[in-house]
Amino acid sequence: MNRRLLTRLLGVWTCILLPIAGHAVPVYIGSKQFTESVILGELARVSARQAGIDAVHKRQLGGTRILWRALLQGDIDAYPEYTGTLTHELLKNVPANADIPSLRARLKPLGIGITDSLGFDNTYAIGMRADEAKRLGIARISDLRRHSGLRLGFSNEFMNRNDGWPGLRRRYDLPQKDVRGMDHALAYRALASGAVDAIDLYSTDAEIPYYHLRALDDDLHYFPRYEAVYLYRLQLEQNAPGFVAALNGLAGRIDEKTMRGMNAEVKLQGVKEDVVAADFLGLRADADDHSGLWSRLLQRTVEHTKLVLASLGLAVLLAIPLGVLAARLRRFGQVVIGLTGILQTVPSLAMFVFMIPLFGIGAWPAIAALFLYSLLPIVRNTHAGLVGIAPELSESAAALGLPPGVRLRRVELPLAARSILAGIKTAAVINVGTATLAALIGAGGYGQPILTGIRLDDIGLILEGAVPAALLALLVQGMFEGIEHRFTPRGLRLVARQ
Amino acid sequence: MNRRLLTRLLGVWTCILLPIAGHAVPVYIGSKQFTESVILGELARVSARQAGIDAVHKRQLGGTRILWRALLQGDIDAYPEYTGTLTHELLKNVPANADIPSLRARLKPLGIGITDSLGFDNTYAIGMRADEAKRLGIARISDLRRHSGLRLGFSNEFMNRNDGWPGLRRRYDLPQKDVRGMDHALAYRALASGAVDAIDLYSTDAEIPYYHLRALDDDLHYFPRYEAVYLYRLQLEQNAPGFVAALNGLAGRIDEKTMRGMNAEVKLQGVKEDVVAADFLGLRADADDHSGLWSRLLQRTVEHTKLVLASLGLAVLLAIPLGVLAARLRRFGQVVIGLTGILQTVPSLAMFVFMIPLFGIGAWPAIAALFLYSLLPIVRNTHAGLVGIAPELSESAAALGLPPGVRLRRVELPLAARSILAGIKTAAVINVGTATLAALIGAGGYGQPILTGIRLDDIGLILEGAVPAALLALLVQGMFEGIEHRFTPRGLRLVARQ
Amino acid sequence: MQDSEPAATSAFAIRQVSKRYGSVVAIDDLSLDFEAGTTTALIGSSGSGKSTVLRLLLGLEWPDRGTVSIGGHPLEPGQVLQLRRRVGYVIQEGGLFPHLTAQGNLALLPHYLGWDAARIGQRAKELAELTHLPLAALERYPAELSGGQRQRVALMRGLMADPDALLLDEPLGALDPIVRHELQDELKRIFAELNKTVILVTHDLPEAAWFAERLVLMRKGAVIQDGCFEDLRDRPADAFVARFVAARRQLPRASR
Amino acid sequence: MQDSEPAATSAFAIRQVSKRYGSVVAIDDLSLDFEAGTTTALIGSSGSGKSTVLRLLLGLEWPDRGTVSIGGHPLEPGQVLQLRRRVGYVIQEGGLFPHLTAQGNLALLPHYLGWDAARIGQRAKELAELTHLPLAALERYPAELSGGQRQRVALMRGLMADPDALLLDEPLGALDPIVRHELQDELKRIFAELNKTVILVTHDLPEAAWFAERLVLMRKGAVIQDGCFEDLRDRPADAFVARFVAARRQLPRASR
Numbered sequence A, B: 001m002n003r004r005l006l007t008r009l010l011g012v013w014t015c016i017l018l019p020i021a022g023h024a025v026p027v028y029i030g031s032k033q034f035t036e037s038v039i040l041g042e043l044a045r046v047s048a049r050q051a052g053i054d055a056v057h058k059r060q061l062g063g064t065r066i067l068w069r070a071l072l073q074g075d076i077d078a079y080p081e082y083t084g085t086l087t088h089e090l091l092k093n094v095p096a097n098a099d100i101p102s103l104r105a106r107l108k109p110l111g112i113g114i115t116d117s118l119g120f121d122n123t124y125a126i127g128m129r130a131d132e133a134k135r136l137g138i139a140r141i142s143d144l145r146r147h148s149g150l151r152l153g154f155s156n157e158f159m160n161r162n163d164g165w166p167g168l169r170r171r172y173d174l175p176q177k178d179v180r181g182m183d184h185a186l187a188y189r190a191l192a193s194g195a196v197d198a199i200d201l202y203s204t205d206a207e208i209p210y211y212h213l214r215a216l217d218d219d220l221h222y223f224p225r226y227e228a229v230y231l232y233r234l235q236l237e238q239n240a241p242g243f244v245a246a247l248n249g250l251a252g253r254i255d256e257k258t259m260r261g262m263n264a265e266v267k268l269q270g271v272k273e274d275v276v277a278a279d280f281l282g283l284r285a286d287a288d289d290h291s292g293l294w295s296r297l298l299q300r301t302v303e304h305t306k307l308v309l310a311s312l313g314l315a316v317l318l319a320i321p322l323g324v325l326a327a328r329l330r331r332f333g334q335v336v337i338g339l340t341g342i343l344q345t346v347p348s349l350a351m352f353v354f355m356i357p358l359f360g361i362g363a364w365p366a367i368a369a370l371f372l373y374s375l376l377p378i379v380r381n382t383h384a385g386l387v388g389i390a391p392e393l394s395e396s397a398a399a400l401g402l403p404p405g406v407r408l409r410r411v412e413l414p415l416a417a418r419s420i421l422a423g424i425k426t427a428a429v430i431n432v433g434t435a436t437l438a439a440l441i442g443a444g445g446y447g448q449p450i451l452t453g454i455r456l457d458d459i460g461l462i463l464e465g466a467v468p469a470a471l472l473a474l475l476v477q478g479m480f481e482g483i484e485h486r487f488t489p490r491g492l493r494l495v496a497r498q
Numbered sequence C, D: 001m002q003d004s005e006p007a008a009t010s011a012f013a014i015r016q017v018s019k020r021y022g023s024v025v026a027i028d029d030l031s032l033d034f035e036a037g038t039t040t041a042l043i044g045s046s047g048s049g050k051s052t053v054l055r056l057l058l059g060l061e062w063p064d065r066g067t068v069s070i071g072g073h074p075l076e077p078g079q080v081l082q083l084r085r086r087v088g089y090v091i092q093e094g095g096l097f098p099h100l101t102a103q104g105n106l107a108l109l110p111h112y113l114g115w116d117a118a119r120i121g122q123r124a125k126e127l128a129e130l131t132h133l134p135l136a137a138l139e140r141y142p143a144e145l146s147g148g149q150r151q152r153v154a155l156m157r158g159l160m161a162d163p164d165a166l167l168l169d170e171p172l173g174a175l176d177p178i179v180r181h182e183l184q185d186e187l188k189r190i191f192a193e194l195n196k197t198v199i200l201v202t203h204d205l206p207e208a209a210w211f212a213e214r215l216v217l218m219r220k221g222a223v224i225q226d227g228c229f230e231d232l233r234d235r236p237a238d239a240f241v242a243r244f245v246a247a248r249r250q251l252p253r254a255s256r
């Protein structure tokens, strides 16, 4: 691995990454990683289009913190948010139930604007089967007090959070004893089948109409309000007043039922988000957004390649020095190789999950996870390559009196280049494969159709991801053969006489 | 990699694998990969214990073919089976609805005995919500003919198999038009929520009571009978007559409802199979089977190590020759490395799924998948190591006039040993990690608690798998350092003067 | 090395052979015949193609033009392994395998030929005596030997299986005068007694003249002169040959 | 190589040094002093520890007992890089880097020292002329050079940065007589004119006597005799020295 190679690689992936940070002329709308947010993002985009404004929707950008930071930095211009998130997570020293005007005042100095409530409050709620609730005459949470025999099933998170079940019980003085934690996905089933009588849910969950549930009225206002709003950069009021008007035009128009219906259309009936949004606005979805196979493929290829090259580039930058250290210091080497080995045993899903608190959701945590996975083959092969240099060559390198750094770069790394490159190639190919899992945390790429295809049992979709992934693996290999051919010193490529 | 190393490695994993094929004094009972079979296996084991016979239950051994072969070979002595499986899959030229006496006659020459029906028939059935069925007056499949508006939702398999929906419709002359394929797990939900009116199911599914469903009577006997029975080696009638008596004693005692109940207890309430079995027999579960943390850990370690060593051993055996060929034949080498690269892009779950048709379920498909994943690093490093041999050494090896095979074993592979071992180590460690996914197809190992822990959100359980996996990775690395130290010729370990 | 056809006793021959590496002409339309049972010394300037000739004779390189014949038959790729096994070849750099001890290097070919350990050990001991190599050095790896020790092990490896023919590329260059002198005596005796076909590359003219009746002097891929030492000394083909023969550093004269 | 303390002009010295490799005694309680500005030849039997002495002087090995001094000061690990940069060292096997062309090998150290490409090229050309190496060979990789060409490149690499001191381990062993003879003339002139400190290991007694006033004859890790050639020839310390000096193959006498 010589220096030029490194520089070259660095160059390539910087070029590919840069556009992330770039900012261009249209208005950029972001959305979070779940259906409702994507629908609201689409609504904003379609409204903008209606107002004749060029808008781009960057879907499923990641977690709250990512969107918030992106908005502050101007990487995006607007995104849908909930007031509860603003008061609880994003702003400091704000009363828990601050209303929108006071939030507006607080956001102004940050250069951020906020619309009025879109019309619904997506907070925690307690849900029951509608027929059962009717039979028992339960409409409000307070009514539960009269039915101490009801069996409650709560998601583990809700069970344990202080502002979940424990607080709720205190506030309403609820008497139920049969309360158990369960997986949220199972909870709906359990409720529908009558195994439990009430569960926690979000008030706009698509499952509410699907299972004929009723969300009980939070009459003591225990749950904080999570009114849906759009946040936007105040600057837009100058640059794109039409867009701000379009956003404000949506305020008050979406009630909980409508939102649930749209969620259900997307989540349960598989209608595309843009179609749902256009329907709501009484338009036909714009055809050009239903991009053809080739443009989908192109986008996924860009995403996938980005993941692979960025993680691999970073891994090369760290793993080669680690491999060098490992070859120099025996003890340290054992430790480094041991640790990178342990990283390999972290199951990919768990690894992605560990990365989320650090990097949010989207490409970066995926890159971080892939980066960690790429270390071992490179570290190990760098170590093996350096340790395997013939002693007479080491000796004559030492005898020149070059400082260790120069000796490393000019003599030792080139002599170990073949082994190092083999490690990088292995890492790259494994990376192409593992990156398909990155779709799990919204990093896109070829994994998206594969995961959807596996879920929907659709071989065509699986192949739509698997085939290009295989081709990319081949391409990456080919590219590296090229690099190897170009950068392995010819002196090392001379073939022996047989 | 020298010859002794290979022999040594081979020896190690043969030792570990052999016990699978070994056969000892107690009676061995097998069971398939699903709850009902495991419960029936437990029932057999507990009955045997009641009869004072030492019996071991090898749970979840794999697919039908594995159990059948194991029974024929005497690796197990008995296992629960279904008559339909015997007539359709295991025996040739048997009428589809052969009764048990005629099956008994057919099995006798094979040395296999069969009990009478345990009392239930676990076949395909058509299920509806009980209340709905009652309302519409539907009890038999024929009754469906009168309700052409019913919406049917079938698993994709049932939709497409000729002995599934197409045949059913012909036999019963069913008029329904609204028939859609859906995921089996979703189908129950859809039925419960009223989105469809009838689905296919197995007649002892735990979900039948859970969702208050009714399995319609197959009045035209369209579905083949899948009576539950035990198969056992006839030899036992001499060796362990008490055990055969115990098995026969279970015949006729378990009806569909009872079986459904037991399935539900295990699947929906998380009761252990042995407890359910003991309950049924009116006993208390034997305590020693609720093994402590350490014995669980030991078992999983054996399973995990088996997976890793077997797959790695096989991979070494194939990958080194492939690497050698790749180094010899440039074109072929590109193809081989390309293909092993493509294998890496197959997502692990998909890979496991592809393996099931070939190897059934259990350790072997996992070993096969892990084997395929292990190829790339070894092939590539073998290639790199061989290609990197200094030309003067190649020349002097050639000049000796040794035949290519001898030259390879005595000169070239030892010179490439360091690189090859680095590849094997990388493969081994990645393997330890990937093997945790093998629990998905019932291969056991550390993945079992990890997967359960992830599903149940139980960090303790996750760590119960993740920590030993990390330690195993370290151990494997340490072991290979040892091997490397022992088998890298000392001449190659001489450190250069600095 | 069966006799046959034209040059009845030709063990090795190259006819009108040319060999280029890229633009470098290593061998230029060269013809040479080496009779069975004789010793020939290849001498000449550095880079003149001496080592290349040896490689061509063993099929380690193939000529761009011309033919290489072994025992009167053109060399074919299928025969090279057979050939190499019957020819001891000592390459200029030694080419010892670093992963094997000296003893291991020596045992490679005999082991393949089916010799038992005792016979291999016996032969190695014999050769160690011949080359004055301490027996203890046999247990060491090449990296643990001195330059001269390595060279002797390489020579021993070439002699191990007692081949009919020997191609030796500067086999004694790194040896001290005493060992070299004694080894010259011994080797010459062995070559003569056992009727070996030997081609020896050396830069030491006295050594060449001692071993070989026939000296072949090369320059730039071609033979300049081919004859006995006296021919070269007394009837040099050109000024280069005269300079080549004369270029010897002498010891200081005794002052008495 | 600053002057100081006892031996005022001692450039390199080892005092009562012993060095063992496992059970092998490479150097046995050896003391030697090399004066600045002089050329010393190390001769002796193969495996007697000559190369080991050079390695000790460069800090490539460290003695088990005794001290190594450079310019009068004990050698310390921190100084070795500095030292090595000012000493040209040509190892016995050449040790050329296979991934660099001959030119690349030559340029390594000067490039680090900050020479520009033109100066490096100029110096390489100068040295190629000195060693009679075809300029085209500079563009080739070590594997594409003949043995003698490689040896010359290794020597050139040692000379490139024009170091004060040179430690040469059999630097001319693989060269043809003409080149070797001319190079001996040239090198001797350079050593004298530029006042180099040279330690030369060689097996060629005339070469040793030509270069050096002082010959150090080693055997089994110890010095047997230390003096000028005439001392060795006329007053050999023991029978071994006498045999060593006498062991020379002579050219056949002219028949006239």
Ligand SMILES: Nc1ncnc2c1ncn2[C@@H]1O[C@H](COP(=O)(O)OP(=O)(O)OP(=O)(O)O)[C@@H](O)[C@H]1O
Residues within 6 Å of the ligand: C021, C022, C024, C025, C026, C045, C046, C047, C048, C049, C050, C051, C052, C053, C092, D137, D140, D143, D144, D145, D146, D147, D148, D149, D174
């Ligand atoms: N692989 C190669 N590529 C390019 N040139 C080569 C190659 N191998 C040899 N040569 C060149 O061919 C010529 C002949 O080389 P050869 O090794 O036969 O010389 P030689 O007579 O043995 O020299 P020496 O006495 O120095 O060993 C030299 O000029 C050398 O540089």
Ligand SMILES: Nc1ncnc2c1ncn2[C@@H]1O[C@H](COP(=O)(O)OP(=O)(O)OP(=O)(O)O)[C@@H](O)[C@H]1O
Residues within 6 Å of the ligand: C137, C140, C143, C144, C145, C146, C147, C148, C149, C174, D021, D022, D024, D025, D026, D045, D046, D047, D048, D049, D050, D051, D052, D053, D092
């Ligand atoms: N790493 C090592 N391990 C064991 N023995 C060694 C090692 N290096 C050198 N020796 C031994 O030390 C002794 C001295 O070696 P050295 O290379 O100094 O000899 P030399 O005088 O240079 O010989 P030559 O003339 O053959 O080059 C030899 O017997 C050699 O075998």
Ligand SMILES: [Mg+2]
Residues within 6 Å of the ligand: C050, C051, C052, C092, C169, D146, D147, D148
């Ligand atoms: Mg040569």
Ligand SMILES: [Mg+2]
Residues within 6 Å of the ligand: C146, C147, C148, D050, D051, D052, D092, D169
């Ligand atoms: Mg030496």
